[in-house]
Amino acid sequence: MTRATLIFAALLVVAAPLSLLAGRVWVDPEVTPNAMAILAELRLPRALLAVVIGAGLGAAGAAMQGYLRNPLADPGLFGIAPGAALGAVIALYIGVASAWLLPLFALIGAGGAMALLALIAGRTSSPAHGIALFTLAGMMIASLAGALTSLAISLAPNAFAMSSIVTWLMGALTDRSWADVWLAAPLTMAGIVLLWLAGRSLDALTLGEQAARSLGVRPGRLMALLMLSTSLTVGSGVAVAGIIGFVGLIVPHLVRPLTDKRPSSLIVPSALAGALLVLVADVVCRLLPLVTELRLGIALSLIGAPFFLHLLLRMRRGLA
Amino acid sequence: MTLSVQKLTVTGRLEDVTVTLQPGQITAICGPNGAGKSTLLAALAGLLLADEGEVRLDDAPLSNMHPRERAKAIGFLPQSGEVAWDVSVASLVALGRLPHGDAGKFAVAQALAATDLGDLAHRPVSTLSGGEKARALLARVLAGEPRWILADEPLAALDLAHQLAMLRVLRAQADHGVGVVLVLHDLSLAMNHADRVIVLGERCVKADSAPEEALSLDVIRDVWGVEVRWLGEPNSRALVTS
Numbered sequence: 001m002t003r004a005t006l007i008f009a010a011l012l013v014v015a016a017p018l019s020l021l022a023g024r025v026w027v028d029p030e031v032t033p034n035a036m037a038i039l040a041e042l043r044l045p046r047a048l049l050a051v052v053i054g055a056g057l058g059a060a061g062a063a064m065q066g067y068l069r070n071p072l073a074d075p076g077l078f079g080i081a082p083g084a085a086l087g088a089v090i091a092l093y094i095g096v097a098s099a100w101l102l103p104l105f106a107l108i109g110a111g112g113a114m115a116l117l118a119l120i121a122g123r124t125s126s127p128a129h130g131i132a133l134f135t136l137a138g139m140m141i142a143s144l145a146g147a148l149t150s151l152a153i154s155l156a157p158n159a160f161a162m163s164s165i166v167t168w169l170m171g172a173l174t175d176r177s178w179a180d181v182w183l184a185a186p187l188t189m190a191g192i193v194l195l196w197l198a199g200r201s202l203d204a205l206t207l208g209e210q211a212a213r214s215l216g217v218r219p220g221r222l223m224a225l226l227m228l229s230t231s232l233t234v235g236s237g238v239a240v241a242g243i244i245g246f247v248g249l250i251v252p253h254l255v256r257p258l259t260d261k262r263p264s265s266l267i268v269p270s271a272l273a274g275a276l277l278v279l280v281a282d283v284v285c286r287l288l289p290l291v292t293e294l295r296l297g298i299a300l301s302l303i304g305a306p307f308f309l310h311l312l313l314r315m316r317r318g319l320a
Numbered sequence: 321m322t323l324s325v326q327k328l329t330v331t332g333r334l335e336d337v338t339v340t341l342q343p344g345q346i347t348a349i350c351g352p353n354g355a356g357k358s359t360l361l362a363a364l365a366g367l368l369l370a371d372e373g374e375v376r377l378d379d380a381p382l383s384n385m386h387p388r389e390r391a392k393a394i395g396f397l398p399q400s401g402e403v404a405w406d407v408s409v410a411s412l413v414a415l416g417r418l419p420h421g422d423a424g425k426f427a428v429a430q431a432l433a434a435t436d437l438g439d440l441a442h443r444p445v446s447t448l449s450g451g452e453k454a455r456a457l458l459a460r461v462l463a464g465e466p467r468w469i470l471a472d473e474p475l476a477a478l479d480l481a482h483q484l485a486m487l488r489v490l491r492a493q494a495d496h497g498v499g500v501v502l503v504l505h506d507l508s509l510a511m512n513h514a515d516r517v518i519v520l521g522e523r524c525v526k527a528d529s530a531p532e533e534a535l536s537l538d539v540i541r542d543v544w545g546v547e548v549r550w551l552g553e554p555n556s557r558a559l560v561t562s
Contacts, residue, residue, distance in 0.1 A: 034533045066405075069402075069404035069405075110343035200418055202414060203415060203418070204418050205404070206403060206404045206405050206407065206412075206415065207398075207401075207402060207403065207404075207415060207460070208398060208400050208404075209394065209458075210362070210367060210396070210400070211397075211398050211400075211402070213367050213387075214365055214366075214367055214391060214394070214395070214396030214398075215391050215415070215416075215419055215464075216386075216387040216388035216391035216392075216418065216419045217387070217389055217417045218388065219417075260407055260408055260411050261405045261407050261411075262405065262407055262411055263405070263407055
């Protein structure tokens, strides 16, 4: 186990039990009435969901930055999160958003975005252009899904439907149940295992695409593996919690200085750090003294966007 | 134990190229810009799908080999010199072990020693000079213990001392039976350091023999279209324009 893995695993082990006690009501198991019910039915699934979603986004972000050889890459670039959101919004729009149908629609949306991406970028004659084509196609799919999502909102039959769509899109972990955990956890874990399997190939890409191929990496297989694993991790996250951005961008940066910077050495610690970030951010959202709880997706964007700008400034200074 | 290709054609880049490369030698591929040098090298490394012709390693088609087996046999050093992440020299060199799926501590240490990088093993790549980085990238190839080393312009961005240091490492590999194939722009380096020179011009092989013959004044006039003279003795020649 590496130093980064140990540090973030230890922090997570400390933070997770504490997060159960924090909230609008501070739970003291001996005093609070119905303490066990609050913990078991509300706080525990919520904390587990934060851990699962954060882990998936963190690991996917680390793999994506390795694949695109760009520290500013984010799993959102794949267009998979917006695709999943579109699926969920369609479920809300046609009014079939039950506990299982909405996530199902979201996963179909993620799969659809992935299939479209594979169709466009999957078989290029020149592997040298593969990554550029892939990035552009992902961005276009993201903006197409975004436009269709806006269309669904603008065509919403009534104000209630519109507000439920908009609220859902903001991303949050409020009122989630064990059903959501059982849905997201296995899919995300499978995705993280696949990302981990891609690690050595991502390391080879450090030397550029041609050198990676000369080391035995098969670009087509690697792309397929990453698309599948990202749609599992990001897609299932969006399915149960809406769009939670920036985790995949920020987390690998926090982790990278603690590792030897090979993409494969980042994936597991990024999963742990992502879990920690989303867990802590969710607790902060619960504790802020606002009339309505701050949405997690908004909170992370409020942290993430300035962080991104800070990165850009630092890179510009590095280039100058 | 040869690496060969028969009637290799890559549309628009190479036509009907037939070469058989020998292990234990340094073979230089020379030619003007756009003659297809890098294309030939990439094809020989199995990184390019040819329209016609098949690259064969010891008489077995390269395209039938598992990519990892091919990677164990043929080490390829691209021209780009890209290192996307600021890894340590030791991590960079260890990437050469990927096809073997092991850490190969001994091979990595040997590669670091051969390229005189033992003291820099823990330095981040970003702190290296251009010459040190080029040596580290070569060490990455050596760490894979390939039977063939194919390098695209490995000397282009280096000063004289580093060029000679790189050539010494490559010569030592050839002396151990490794087949070394270099794309070289500098005809003097090819003349003085290669055992054999393949001259490409207009997508075809124009000469393929010992350096004195392959880089004769007639060939240079024909392929590069310039009048030159060689000064000095064999193995220490200099090229001057007439």
